[in-house]
Amino acid sequence: MLAVSDINITKTTHSRLEETNLVNIPFGKYFTDHMLVADYEDGEWKNVEIKPYQSMMMAPSIAALHYGQAIFEGIKAYKNPAGQPFVFRPYDNFKRFNISAERMQMPTVPEEIFMDGLKTLIQLDKDWIPNQEDHSLYIRPFMFSCDELIGVKPADKYKFMIILSPTGPYYNTPMRIYVEEQYVRAVPGGVGYAKAAGNYGAAMFATAQAKKKGYDQVLWTDAFEHKYVQECGTMNVFFIIGNTAVTPDLGAGTILAGVTRDSVMVMLKELGLKVEERMLSVDEIIEAHKAGILREVFGTGTAATISLIKELRYKDYVIEFDVDSWQTAPEVKDRLNKIRYGLIPDDHNWMLKV
Ligand SMILES: *Cc1c(COP(=O)(O)O)cnc(C)c1O
Numbered sequence: 001m002l003a004v005s006d007i008n009i010t011k012t013t014h015s016r017l018e019e020t021n022l023v024n025i026p027f028g029k030y031f032t033d034h035m036l037v038a039d040y041e042d043g044e045w046k047n048v049e050i051k052p053y054q055s056m057m058m059a060p061s062i063a064a065l066h067y068g069q070a071i072f073e074g075i076k077a078y079k080n081p082a083g084q085p086f087v088f089r090p091y092d093n094f095k096r097f098n099i100s101a102e103r104m105q106m107p108t109v110p111e112e113i114f115m116d117g118l119k120t121l122i123q124l125d126k127d128w129i130p131n132q133e134d135h136s137l138y139i140r141p142f143m144f145s146c147d148e149l150i151g152v153k154p155a156d157k158y159k160f161m162i163i164l165s166p167t168g169p170y171y172n173t174p175m176r177i178y179v180e181e182q183y184v185r186a187v188p189g190g191v192g193y194a195k196a197a198g199n200y201g202a203a204m205f206a207t208a209q210a211k212k213k214g215y216d217q218v219l220w221t222d223a224f225e226h227k228y229v230q231e232c233g234t235m236n237v238f239f240i241i242g243n244t245a246v247t248p249d250l251g252a253g254t255i256l257a258g259v260t261r262d263s264v265m266v267m268l269k270e271l272g273l274k275v276e277e278r279m280l281s282v283d284e285i286i287e288a289h290k291a292g293i294l295r296e297v298f299g300t301g302t303a304a305t306i307s308l309i310k311e312l313r314y315k316d317y318v319i320e321f322d323v324d325s326w327q328t329a330p331e332v333k334d335r336l337n338k339i340r341y342g343l344i345p346d347d348h349n350w351m352l353k354v
Contacts (some may be wrong), residue, residue, distance in 0.1 A: 003276070007036075007120055012052040019353070022130040024168040027303065028138065032125040032164040036117045039146075040107050040158040048113055050121055053163065063155045064144035070197035070333070071100040072142035074302045077122055077129055077164075077354070080342025085126045086351040087139070088340055090118060090304075092259045097141060100194035104144060105154040114141065115259035119354045121162055126354070134169035136340075138303075144197075147319065168302055174323045177297075178215035179282055180206055180234065181226040181315075185256035193253045200234065207233065217299075219312065228279045230254050235299030235307060236261035239280060240273070240328055241288045249277040260300040260336075265331045266348065282314050289319050297321070298329045306333040 012033045020030055023258035030052050038048040064070045072091045078086055094115055098108040118139065122129075129137040141162045145155030186192020191199060203218075210218045217233035230248055231237055236258040238247045245268045248255050265275045288294040297309040306329050312319040338344040339351065 068147035075139040175216040178210040179314040180218040235301040
């Protein structure tokens with residue numbers, strides 16, 4: 001077992017905090033004073049270190065750049081009104097990280113390194129958590145292969161790292177969505193359920209095409225028939241039909257099991273809705289729209305929490321919504337945010353104090 005004392009800590013001699021304006025800071029652009037690095041070598045994790053955030057020297061041959069053994073996570077830390085730092089459900093991200101690792105034939109990261117490392121790093125850089133409304137500290141754990149060898153095989157060496165990025169409000173204006181029927185994100189048997197770096201590179205072309213047509217994101221559909229919905233860009237997706245919220249089930253391994261998705265399902269039930277995880281076809285969505293019972297459509301994810309969808313286009317069929325009249329998604333978003341900022345009781349024990 002690794003104890004916190006086993007993390008070798010080198011503090012910065014010059015904090016950049018004072019010269020960084022944390023108000024309305026853009027997503028993912030600024031990083032805190034410190035980062036965590038651990039090495040996997042000779043079949044074990046070693047050299048767990050927290051040190052000043054800095055660039056790294058790497059050989060051009062490192063395996064991750066060539067064959068893509070690279071995975072990541074996204075988590076957020078918040079301050080409550082008393083200024084105490086809390087992290088939203090990090091243990092769920094820890095478990096998912098290791099699921100991604102196994103799928104990519106990478107070593108799993110022990111809980112002591114992931115969780116204690118995360119807590120120690122955040123404690124050290126807690127002054128970087130903005131205390132403005134809608135601001136937070138985005139936590140990015142990641143792992144990549146480091147063998148200096150361009151032979152195709154699972155690497156022997158890896159680095160696990162955590163970096164932290166203060167972030168302002170995610171201006172998510174309601175989205176226009178293009179139902180994708182040509183390109184695919186995930187197939188049964190593939191890596192759709194893993195937070196693997198390559199999934200994001202592989203999605204960029206289709207997303208750029210949709211943007212050229214004037215849409216913000218694509219709604220991914222199944223690879224065989226382009227009939228069943230999967231996810232919306234890099235978010236999970238919910239459709240409220242009558243008094244039932246439907247979200248695609250995780251059964252086929254094509255959906256990323258979002259922590260926000262899970263939290264939103266809990267909150268929807270608390271608001272009295274029925275929640276169904278099941279296959280949902282575009283035809284069913286259109287039928288519901290024609291019948292006047294398709295009430296709200298939204299995406300969920302750590303970065304934006306909930307993004308409303310104001311338009312869905314499938315072939316020539318266009319569904320438009322008056323999102324200002326919606327009740328449920330805004331209410332869920334508001335309650336979830338209040339839990340995160342410690343403004344209402346955290347009945348589910350989602351907030352981990354660091
Ligand atoms: C990260 C991610 C999500 C959202 O997961 P959260 O845990 O809610 O942040 C959904 N879909 C994809 C493809 C993702 O990468």
